[in-house]
Amino acid sequence: MKKPEEVVREFEQGMARTPEWFQDWFGGDTLWDMLLSNGLQVGGIGLAGWLLASWFERRHLRSLSAREAPLQHIRINTSKHHASCEPEACTLLIGSVVVAHDYFRTLIIAIRRLIGGNISPYERLVQRGRREALIRLKEEADLCGVDKIINIRFGTTAISGRFLHAIEMVAYGTGIRTQR
């Protein structure tokens, strides 16, 4: 087990070997100095990511409302019963999407989870993801030429990538054609 002073000394020796521009940007004479000066840069990158993420979120919500409007004629229900329809048009339809948070918000959520209660950033993310999955389902229904989806089911799964954790939303149901 190394002593903390040794770790700090080794780190400083390592820093001394890095190129000058690197030291200028991330540098500092000691480790503590460096951590202090870098706090601002790391915070800045995090904040920029957060602002961009909010912008992307608003843009996504706008596109969701725009795509929902022309798909209104496709009716959806959770019942297994159905009116008379043509058997050859009957097909399984699937819509799915994988969504993830930005890293800054993941940090905020980690802090928020200490207290418990509703985690509103996650609520917004899963709702957005589910709307997207539902729209993809309806778009597929539109492509297949069916006008009703019965027995719809939702699924949510946590997907762990190599570097980030995401959530998969899937919606599936049976598409039927009730009129020509």
Place this chain on the structure above:
Amino acid sequence: MIITNIEQVPGKTIAQELGLVQGSTVRGKHLGKDIGAFFKGLVGGEIKGYSELLVEGREEAIGRMRAEAESLGADAIVNVRMTTSSITGGAAELMVYGTAVKFDL
């Protein structure tokens, strides 16, 4: 082959149940997609690489289920369910299962 997730096929009578058919696949993406996902994680939102992975995986799983049903001589697969589980970093298991049936002639 007609695939539904309700218990029958509208307008057809089921003559014979041939039993459970299933298809599953475990798929991963190459490292490049994972690195892409890492950068997409800076701003969040949809991770296209992983969406693709799961859509392809599900198609593959349905294809395998369909092949099994065809080998049994089925006309349709009813009451289909699906599950997804994360096996390890960057890989997911997709499974679909249902009941293969034969129609009345």
